[in-house]
Amino acid sequence: MNRIVSATGSQLRCKGWRQEGILRMLENTLANAERQEDLVIYGGIGKAARDWPSLHGIVDELKQLEEHESLIVQSGRAIAVMRTTVAAPMVLIANANVVPRAATPEQFFELSDAGLTMHGQYTAGSWAYIGGQGIVQGTFETFAAAAERHFGGDLTGRIVFTAGIGGMGQAQGRAVRMNGGVALIADVDADRIRDRIDTGAVDELAASIPAAWERAAKAAAMHTPLVVAVAANAADVAEWLLAEGRIPDLATDQTSAHDLLRGYVPSGHDAASAAVLRDTDPERYRELSALTLTRHVDALLGLAKAGSVVFEYGNDLRMAAQRIGHTHAMDIPGFVPEFIRPSFAVGRGPFRWVCLSGELADRDVLDTAARALFPTDQKLATWLEKAGGETPVEGLPARICWLGHGQRALMAARINELVASGELAGPVAITRDHLDSGSCAYPTRETELMPDGSDAIADWPYLNAMLNVAGGADLVAVHQNAGVIGGSASAGMTVVLDGSELSAQRAAICFENDPAIGVIRHLTAGVPESAAYLPTSGINAVVGWQ
Ligand code: NAD
Incomplete structure (x- = not known):
C-alpha cells in the first residue's frame, strides 16, 4: 500500500476548507507516523485512528461533512454526524477517557485490546502532530530557561550530560546546540547514534566514555556548540563522571525510563542483547533494569550534590525509580516547575501553524510575519533564526513557535489576513500541543508542584x-x-484559517480564550507570574475567590 501523505494545492476534496484542512491535518499526522502501517x-x-476501517470511515465522513454539521469521533472511530451550526466545531473528539478506577495499565490495555478505546497520546489522536520539530522547540525552551536561570542566558561553554537519542530524545542535542552549548549523550544503541549522525542530530560518536568527555570539554572550552554521543549505558556514564569528578553543568535523561521492560536498557547490554533477554527472560530483564535505574538515579543525585543542575525531562524516571523502592528519586526536580512554569503562567506555550497549501514559501512568509509582529521577543527571534537548520521539513511545511497570551490572537489574525490577501498560497491550520498552559492536568509533569497543591485537579x-x-x-x-x-487529562484544538471573516472571528475568540484559561489556571494556583501579568492582560478574571 502507498504511504499516506497529505494532499497539497488548492483542490478541495471536502465541502469546504474547514473540513479539507482537518483532513489534511489527519493525513499529515499519519505522514509523520513512526509506524504508519499500525496507525501509530x-x-x-x-x-490517529483506532484501526484501518475506522480511518477510512473518518476520511469518508470528512469528505461528506456539511458546514452546519459536526463529526463525532470516539477513541479513533467516527460514530456520528450531528447537526450543529456553522459556528460549531467540525470535529469533536474524545480519546482514551476512562473512569478513574479503570485508569490502570492492566485495565486500560484490556479495554484497548478489546477494541473499545484507543490511546491517542497528545497530538496523535487529535491530528496535530508535525513530526520531530514539536519536541525540538519544547526542549530548546527548557534548556533556554535553564540557561537563563543558571548560566546568564545561554549555554556557551557549558556541558549538558544526558542519555537517549530516540524519537523524542534526539531533540536534546539540537536544543543544546541551538542554545550554544555542548551535549554529551549516552545511548546503548550504536547504530541509532550513527543514524542520528546522518540526520544531523548528533555530530560525533566517541570511542569511549573518557574520550567523549574529553571531546565535550575541549569543545566547551572553545565555546563551540557540539553534540557528542557515546554508545554506553546512562548509569555507567553518570557513575564515571561522578567518580572522575567530571561534573557537567546540566544533567538530565531521555531514555524510556517509564517502561523498565520495553524501554529502559539494563547495564551490560546493548540494544541487540537487551532485545534477546527481553524475549527470553522478561523477569530477569526487569530485575536488571531496576538495578540499573537505581544506580542511574543515585549517580544523578550525586552529580546534583557535586554542582550539576539536574532535572527530569518528562520521562517518568523519578516515578519509575520510586515504584521500585528508591526513596529519594523525587529530590530531582521536574522540568515544568523548574523551568517552564513561568511561561505557562502567562499563557506562553507550543503554538504552531501548518501551511495547508504544502508550499514552503508560505512558511517563510509566516516566519517573516512573526518576526515583524514581535520584534522585541528575543527568544522567538533566536528560535526562528536557528529552527531552519535544526528542523527539517516533515510533511506539510509547519512551524512550532511558542507564543504567549496576547501574541497568539495577534499572530492568528495576521495569518488570516495573509490568506485573505493572497500573500499565502492557501489556508493555514493553527494548532498546539496538549502540553500547554491551560489544557493539561499531569501531576508528575505539567502540573507538578502547583503552589496550592492542585496538581491532580483535572x-x-x-x-x-x-x-x-x-x-x-x-x-x-x-x-x-x-x-x-x-x-493525565488533556485537551487539543485546531482552527483552520481560510481568510474569511468567520475564521477571523473564530481565531480571535479561540486564541484569546485558549491561553487565557491557562493564565487563570495558574492564577488560581497562586503562581506569582500570573498575578503580575493579570492587570495588563485584559483577562476578565473574577477576583476575590480566595
Ligand atoms: P525511545 O524509546 O524512542 O528512545 C529511547 C532511547 O534510549 C533509545 O535510543 C534507547 O536505546 C536508549 N536507552 C534506553 N535505556 C538506556 C540506558 N539505560 N542507557 C542509555 N540509553 C538507553 O523514546 P523517546 O521517544 O525518545 O522518548 C524518551 C522518553 O521521553 C520517554 O520516556 C517518553 O515518554 C519521554 N517523553 C518526554 C517528553 C517531554 O515533553 N519531555 C515528550 C515526549 C516523550
Missing part, C-alpha cells in the same frame, strides 16, 4: 475544551492517559 504516530502507542483541560467549543474551534479533543496511564 509517536510515543510507542499513540494512534477540571482545567475540560474547561479549556468547552471554551474552545464555545469559541468555534474547528476541532476540539479531550484525552486521558497520555504519557503514563492514569497520569
